Amino acid sequence: MSWSIPSVNLLSVGPHLIVCVTGLLVLSLGFLSRKPLGRLLPYLSLAGVLLAFLAVMGLWGRNEPGFGRMVVLDSFALFFQAVVLLTAAVTVLISMDYLVQEGADHYEYYVLMLFATFGMMMMASAQELIMIFLGLETMSISIYVLAGWRKEHPKGHEGALKYLLLGAFSSAFLLYGIALVYGATGSTHLKDVAEFLAGRGSSGRTSLLLLGMGMLVVGFGFKVASVPFHMWTPDVYEGAPSPITGYMAAGVKAAAFAAFLRVFFYSLESLQADYSMALWVLAVATMSLGNVVAIAQENIKRMLAYSSIAHAGYILVGMVAGGEAASASILYYVLAYALMNMGAFAVVVLYGNKGEENVLIEDYKGLGTRYPVLGAAMALFMFSLAGLPPTAGFMGKFYVFSAAVAKGYVWLVVIAVLNSLVSVYYYFRVTIKIYMQPAEREIQPVCFGAPAVVAVLLMAAGTLWVGAFPNSYLELARQALPRLF
Amino acid sequence: MIEHVWLIPLCPLVGFFIHGLLGRFTRPSVTGPIASGAIGVSFLVAFLVFLELLELPAEKRSVSVNVFTWMLSGSLQVPVGFLVDPLSSVMMMVVSGVGCIIHVYSIGYMHGEVGYKRYFTYLNLFVFAMLTLVSANNFLLMFVGWEGVGLCSYLLIGYYYEKKSAADAGKKAFVVNRVGDFGFILGMLLIFSAFGTLDYQEVFRRAPAELAMGGALVTAITLLLFVGATGKSAQLPLYTWLPDAMEGPTPVSALIHAATMVTAGVYMVARCNVLYAMAPVSMGAVAVVGALTAIFAASIGMTQFDIKRVLAYSTISQLGYMFLACGVGAWAAGIFHLMTHAFFKALLFMGAGSVMHALAGELDMRKMGSLRRHMPRTYATYLIGTLAIAGIFPFAGFFSKDEILFKAYTQGNIFLWLIGVTAAFMTSFYMFRTVFMTFHGESRMDPHVEHHVHESPPVMTVPLVILAVLSVVGGFVGIPLIPGGNAIGDFLAPVMKGQELLAGHAHGEHHSVGLELGLMGVSLLIALAGWWMARTFYVQQPDLPRRAAEGLGGLYRLVFNKYWVDELYDAIVVNPIVRISVWLWQVFDDGIIDWIANGFALVTGQAGAMLRRVQTGLVQNYALSILVGVLFVLGYMLLG
Amino acid sequence: MLSLSHYLVLAAALFTIGAMGVFVRRNAIVIFMCIELMLNAVNLTFIAVSRYLQALDGQVFVFFVMTVAAAEVAVGLAIIVVVFRSRQTVRVDEINLLKG
């Protein structure tokens, strides 16, 4: 009765480990040290994230399993990890001065951020449903706390409570789904599930499995904020500190889509016909509701929350289409969305000022005159989110839609483009405020911290660069196909 | 010289550019001479061209000179090219000759006016356009001149632009002309679609062979072109702009609205005589419109008190004659009348201008009288003009008008002749009426105006005299009955190929000399009757007009108010369009279309605002939404 | 030996009752308890399936689920305490500052 630990392959969790260890380091240093060192912790976190990013780059192109078959090191995972790390880095950058300004500069923030990042990365590389679940929960629990970081602020803890209750509620469904898939196929390993389905043919398509799959849709749909599982999004986004809102919109969504994709495209691929129509409906509902309600928003964070719902809808269009092109398009979209969304939130953070007093869209009046560069950057992000060339947002949409058209979903794409038409209205409304209406009150001087400014400029440049010269990124996205072991 | 025919229109164009571009650098004193000189050179060239043409054998008198290709598109090829033939040669000489005289007259008349240079700029441009019109060798280039004169007429009528009525009149002239041009363009398009070219020579050469005699196509072409002619030549129903055009300076009226521009329609119909000859229906229409216009305008002329308006209606009436001639196939007679009319109508207008000049701009004949004592030269020349237009032997009008009436009788029918004769009577009446009211009888002038009355300077009277001479002798180029006496008719004959076509199937009856003499006598008597009646009314029994007007009552008012045609047009064309336009703009555009467009935005926005309320902030509702989603997804998975 | 269906139906019933509780109750803590009930229903499913499959993975999963549940409860109750400190209530239908 000999048994041994299966091959560990630390390389496969290398970037995760770097992030996790950085988290632990920050935790212990923060716990032990006093103020002066505390100022360095954000930079330490940043360094860890960047190191992990380098590791991701170094590992690019490898395909191997790790820890038995719990995780996999493939380009797909690495791509998402890169996006998540990028998001995390920007979040750290824009959080530094924000936290000081808000008087909430505690080292735990960075610890939790790193743990959340760790969870996201696990989600991206997991090839086992329980692994995904654990990654998701690691991420979620950290984010619950971060979302309530402004705990004295009534909106801060309210958002956290809602997120927690609904998150736990939806986790139950996700878990139920996992249980049913387990029951139906005898395994929660993605590869085994795929092989089970391939081996059984149509007889493997049991009601049990279909129900399980439905529950998984619900669970992931919640995390990516798809209608009708989206309702937490605006409230939580508004309540959370702005940097975390950005992080949630870009990072959490990316990670959730990573898992969503891996499960549905590569494990349950043979059931595509069964779920694509349901996703079709969800995609249409998500796009439409997100865009339509965004019009009526007055708070820019809420507006961006609805916009993130809408963008989830666009990505779902790609999910409906299925196939490798769609997968690549979603990857590219996630990257593009991360860039422009983080950029937009970086501006929101910078312009928000102390106590997030400038978060109404009305407050953006006159920004373009007072701070031309900041205004131009925000306008750029808005144009990109609206999907105007030559920005990343346009290329992303273009690629996703083309994948859907390729599969013959022309009418879905027509609905999608009409939706992005609606979105033009509210994104442009921000630019109207920025440029076309004078400030009604004195704009409090914005305190430009170097890290946040760097973040804004980086994201702006990235949005333009990735949009105007997308080829290499598209190529990366194409190479980033998941391998299941 | 013929190959340099392009110099003829070019000279005035150069003049135009000199005034237009360098106007601010030249002294006013040289403006007039330069402008007149430019036209003078044109006349000279035209005359040389004419002489050269005469040297050619009659059948070779048609030379086309292409300068450069203007439009080139597919099979469409339009050159800027000129045609020298008897018809255009006559027209060029008339236009440049009369134009030159009027330019000279204007130097005096317009002296000291504010926009003196502007005036000569426009005037040169006008002559350029008119010369282009008559010398072009294709329809499209003719159309350039055609519209060009319309434009200049707009500019010159609106010369006193600060006066609303002048500006209105200018616009009206242009717009009404455009209505006619609409027909012209369509006619041109139809010609191109039938022949694939717009070149006169080719069209007229091929027409007899390629078009059916009296066929729908040729009828349509000619009728459409005639619509253009009615606009330009102020025929029913598009004549309304011409009386208003008297708002312009008097020499303008003389030049544009008497001698040249309005004759463009006649010229065009004569030019297309081949086509018209093939379309009897159109011929009939031309004749009838011409005759009706002649009598219609003459009747209005009898009641007007504004001297220029009388002359304007007389112009319309005389143009009616010309069309009557064209309509019965006597194109040469029409052109003959065009020429003599150019002389005496220019003379009359300039005489009237001289009067106005003396009376500080007074136009109402009721405030004139006994001017002959003050302005003998003006009186004499004006009288000659009147005798000419009334058709008193041996003045120019007698010959040309008589030929038309004779042709109307022989080639048309008795009704046309009767109308023509009636109109001739009216013409004689109202023309002598102007003479008597203006120059004879008691003075009715304002005392302080009377004090300043003076004869005009030589620069104005010399042109009058020249024109008077022409009005006297102008008719002798078309003496009937004597063999070879009708020089102009013979000269124009090669162009009037339509006559041969008509002759081919006409009755071919030959009319006796006696008939012609008889008709001459009748028209002479009629003219004298007009003189007698005018004399009775305005010299012997000055209160008779009033009584007559009262006696006629409604009929008089109808005529006096010009049959309310302007008002009618306003009511049935202008106002409805304006009202519809306002409706389209305010209701359809801003209302319906925009409302739909904005409506989508509104509905979306409202939907957003409504759906927003679903987001109640209550976490249990959110959970409910999730549960509904669960139900949907599971339901779909199981049942879908 | 009872069939798998028995356990599955029981688990589904418990899951449903838990879900129902989420809507019926207004006390955040009780709602949280109901969610725990749902998680337990899932656990039952895992265990039942695991036995049916003659595998032990399900039991390992339950172990992880419990870990997660514990973590969630810790954080969740902390948040609820914070909410209560600030508002003196944990009734979720009075917590609707964020909406629209």
Add this chain to the structure above:
Amino acid sequence: MDHAFPVLSFIIFFPLVGALALVFTGKDQHRALRSIALVVTVVDFLASLVLYRDFQTNTAAFQFLERAEWIPSLGITYSLGIDGISLYLVLLTTLLTAISVLACWTDIQVKVKEFLVCLLFLETGMIGVFCALDLFLFYVFWEVMLIPMYLLIGIWGTPTMRRVFGREMPARVYSAIKFVIFTMVGSLLMLVAILVLYFQYHSATGVYTFDLLKYYELNLPTHLQSWLFLAFFLAFAIKVPMWPFHTWLPDAHTEAPTVGSVLLAAVLLKMGTYGFLRYSMPLFPNASMAAMGWISVLALIGIIYGAWVAMVQKDVKRLVAFSSVSHLGFVMLGMFAFTIQGVEGSILQMINHGLSTGALFLVVGMIYERRHTRLIAEYGGMAKVMPTYATFFMIFTLSSIGLPGLNGFVGEFLVLLGTFLVNKPFAVVAATGVIFAAVYMLWMYQRVFFGQVTNPKNLGLADLNLREVAVLLPLVVCIGWIGVYPKPFLQRMEPSVAHLLEKVRAKSSVVVQLEQGKAQGQFAWFAGQDPLQSR
């Protein structure tokens, strides 16, 4: 002909370089900013003259071709080229942009730097649209130029307010957003159509490409053509704008700053008409020919409607805007006559409209700068006060109403002729537009310039200064040139137009034969099925 030097790229991107230079110039150095912009645009114009000089008149092929890989993974290339159809539109754009910079010299006083940057960006986008030979590239340029135009209207537009559904908002903002939304409605659907084409081509040939020239060889079944045509139609028709999609135009034109109106009218509208020629007609010949009837009817309605509504406007710019609707009706009518004369006339009319309407907006802008009102009723007797101005205005008015001897006539006549050859009643109705044009323009002219100076505010106005004359003079020269000697223009476009028409005819008959089974080969259905069968 292949130039060693990428002329087109230079023309397209040089303004962008200029914009970059502006970004690094101090924002208060207005003079320097304007000078830089002027130099850049003038150089660009001169560079575009190289195109005119070296253009081969005897070929229908695309010239000055440039080709580079851009996004090879999707088969997207950066490929440029012009033919006789686009040559003049490029020239028009560079000319008018240079003029615009000069025209806004004193007009724009706030955010000068941003304004000029927008202008240069706009130029890049506009020229790009006319030169792109890759559908993706075309779409990118098409959308890119939306943003600067949107900003031009929205930021530097007029300061009036307007009620929309009971809410008070600045009219310029309303107009700007309306412009964007209207344009995007069409263009987004066009994007879908482009994608369908892309996959259609792929399933026919196995190649992924957006290359327009390759698409030209694609034979699509008629009903698919109809759908795709409809999508493209919407995009282009809104841009043109054809009735009834025109309502964005009066608003945008009226509220935009002078230069914005000029470029909007002169160039942006042409993108729609150009799109029909370059894309709709050769790609979907059968659908285009089938659409001839109803498009012509819409064009006719536009001609009359625009003219009538223009007639009763109280605002000069609105009047000119509606006149654009009417003029563009002519362009569309001629184009969809499918005759050489019609199409050439419509291309020429595009240029004419660009020149004359652009010029009209310029002159209106000049007086607006002096008086800050566009209401006709505020003026009167201006000819007395500003004679030089009145003269220029008159020339542009006459050009706009199509006086023979000026440019407008040549285009209009060719359009009428081209239409007449295929459909006489349409030409008859269109010809009435000629009458109405005279009515509304001259009436406006009369109300503004004639009569007594009734408004004391108008008394002291200065006549045009040297700069303004310099702005207008090039336009007058062009107007006269095209009017008197249009041959060089027509000559250069003739091979392209003839080729286009021939291609349309040939392709459509091939498709008809294929559908009747009389020809070899078959249609390419991507993924083996009709993409429009909803899934």
Add this chain to the structure above:
Amino acid sequence: MEALFFYLFGGLALVCSVLVVFLKKPVHNAVALIFTFFCLAGLYLILGAEFVAIIQVLVYAGAIMVLFLFVIMLLNLEEEEAIEGRGNRFRKWLGGFAAVLVFLLLAPVWVLQSLPAVKGTFPPEKVQELGNTVWVARLLFTDYLLPFEVASVLLLAAIVGAVFFAMKRM
């Protein structure tokens, strides 16, 4: 025998869970939940999952529920019953109805789903060999090593979070 215990524990679990939902006082709810957990532990035992059953009692019924009770007491949420009557009845009914619908959707499938017996990797005989706990432990430290480690990070994150919320700083 199994059936008896199944119905006993199952029935009790159902009753207690209903009490969790419908008893008015939070403390009572918590106690009912503890009973439910006990019943579930019983069921786990029937199903041969001894290790999980023990954990269930120790961790769930023991630790977690104590935490609940502790917080309930801390917050002194006793006036709950007074206001429980109010509230949105419509939502209550709708939510309840929807939940029942979910059940109605699931239950028939479970009943009709006749899954054939499978021969798995861990037949009861094999489990009996070393005992359930050993096998589960072995799985945890071999195949599920990484999740196990991740779970530790998860707990750490939860601790940090809980501490953050609970702590009062200057």
